[in-house]
Amino acid sequence: MYRRTYYATHPDMMECVSNQGLRDRYLISELFGPGECRLAYTHAERFVIGGLAIDTAPVPLPDQTEPISVAGRPFLERRELGIFNVSAVGGIVSVDGERFVLAPKDCLYVGMGAREVLFSGEGARFYLASTPAHRRCETRKLGIADARAMVRGSAEASSARRIHQFILPGICDSAQLAMGLTILEPGSVWNTTPPHIHERRSEIYFYFDLNDAERDRVFHYMGQGEATRHLVMRNEEAVISPPWSIHMGAGTSAYAFIWAMAGENQDYEDMNLLDICQLV
Numbered sequence: 001m002y003r004r005t006y007y008a009t010h011p012d013m014m015e016c017v018s019n020q021g022l023r024d025r026y027l028i029s030e031l032f033g034p035g036e037c038r039l040a041y042t043h044a045e046r047f048v049i050g051g052l053a054i055d056t057a058p059v060p061l062p063d064q065t066e067p068i069s070v071a072g073r074p075f076l077e078r079r080e081l082g083i084f085n086v087s088a089v090g091g092i093v094s095v096d097g098e099r100f101v102l103a104p105k106d107c108l109y110v111g112m113g114a115r116e117v118l119f120s121g122e123g124a125r126f127y128l129a130s131t132p133a134h135r136r137c138e139t140r141k142l143g144i145a146d147a148r149a150m151v152r153g154s155a156e157a158s159s160a161r162r163i164h165q166f167i168l169p170g171i172c173d174s175a176q177l178a179m180g181l182t183i184l185e186p187g188s189v190w191n192t193t194p195p196h197i198h199e200r201r202s203e204i205y206f207y208f209d210l211n212d213a214e215r216d217r218v219f220h221y222m223g224q225g226e227a228t229r230h231l232v233m234r235n236e237e238a239v240i241s242p243p244w245s246i247h248m249g250a251g252t253s254a255y256a257f258i259w260a261m262a263g264e265n266q267d268y269e270d271m272n273l274l275d276i277c278q279l280v
């Protein structure tokens, strides 16, 4: 059921790795195919990352297939799920018969134990991030007005942006998943300045809404502060950030991105900030 498995990596593995090697280890591409639910499995906090593009017919979240002892049981038997509508049209997600209409950039948190998750809405595209869960939290739809907004950066530094926290304690409870949406102001291109690492959490960025979906790119920086590397990313690609790695980017246009974190805590502020001058 998974198109690819991404393994955990050690910072030493960044040395001498080719650009292609870097992409193979961290970049999640080709997330969308018409009428398909595409899923990738990562050993980073056991995240499952997915993309779902609706053609005409509804598409279900698949049941588990492995191991044999759980084959046929619901995907969310022991997981929770965050869903964002990343398209320009409305979409619908039905959870055990309850219908949620998601406008562009709306989010749906689905708690552990949901049995049937069905996606529909011609032309809608959904981005999915799922992590293991140890408790059931309430399924909830959140619009951008429900999120906690933080204004960061400045136009002078080309980093003016709004961080919208959607799935975090006090906004929408979850077992461990944290998710949000950051939107760059027109003319700004830098995200996550100053950069940071968080040893107790892994993070996955999904870049979308680049001005020109074909030609614009985001240069995403990763690695330890003293040994940074970059990946050139296209619209609607995701990148895994291990706990030892910074994660920041600069685009050739403004853009938006969804961040998803999981790990030992849900304290958004648990970050070691690095000064730009520390980066090499």
Ligand SMILES: O=C(O)C(=O)C[C@H](O)C(=O)CO
Pocket (backbone or CB within 6 Å): 152, 161, 163, 180, 182, 191, 192, 193, 203, 247, 259, 261, 271
């Ligand atoms: O632009 C930013 O700054 C962010 O969106 C930062 C992310 O929320 C993040 O990296 C949280 O760890």
